Amino acid sequence: MSLVLLSLGSNLGDRAANLETAVRALSPWVQVTVRSSVYETSPWGYTEQPPFLNMALGGLTHLPPRRLLYRLKGIESRLGRKATFRYGPRVIDLDILAYDDLVLETPALTIPHPRLQERAFVLVPLCEIAPAWVHPVLGKTACALRQAVDVQEVYPLR
Numbered sequence: 001m002s003l004v005l006l007s008l009g010s011n012l013g014d015r016a017a018n019l020e021t022a023v024r025a026l027s028p029w030v031q032v033t034v035r036s037s038v039y040e041t042s043p044w045g046y047t048e049q050p051p052f053l054n055m056a057l058g059g060l061t062h063l064p065p066r067r068l069l070y071r072l073k074g075i076e077s078r079l080g081r082k083a084t085f086r087y088g089p090r091v092i093d094l095d096i097l098a099y100d101d102l103v104l105e106t107p108a109l110t111i112p113h114p115r116l117q118e119r120a121f122v123l124v125p126l127c128e129i130a131p132a133w134v135h136p137v138l139g140k141t142a143c144a145l146r147q148a149v150d151v152q153e154v155y156p157l158r
Helices: 015-025 065-078 120-129 142-147
Strands: 002-010 030-035 039-041 052-061 093-099 154-156
Touching: 002 015, 002 120, 015 052, 015 065, 039 120, 052 120, 065 093, 093 120, 120 142, 120 154
Parallel strands: none
Antiparallel strands: 002 052, 002 093, 030 052, 039 052, 039 154
């Protein structure tokens, strides 16, 4: 079994229900062992869209990275995600942040996620569930990376 860290986000429809449905849909492939709080966040990249709800999960999987990505894309499709444009609105977004201490770069998949260190909406929940996780390329913990970004627009959902 391998340790995987995932990021989940939604900004269309019933955002909270979309996150919960995605978490449940992971169960055949990821045994979720820890989950963060849910945070409301401003859109990143393309800002003319509704705010997101974001969270992070940690868990164990028997799937290799590419097969896990395939399963995550299948969940996104089943939950109604449609192809739009980069950073556009979405019913659900599931990203692999880390997979054990693997460093992988292919056209289809990069691990650790290539922009996680820039994104407060990823780092705040990641630091909550895995504060001591060390980025295998940057050599910094999740919480050290969090300290380097502006977290003012990441609000815990009450």
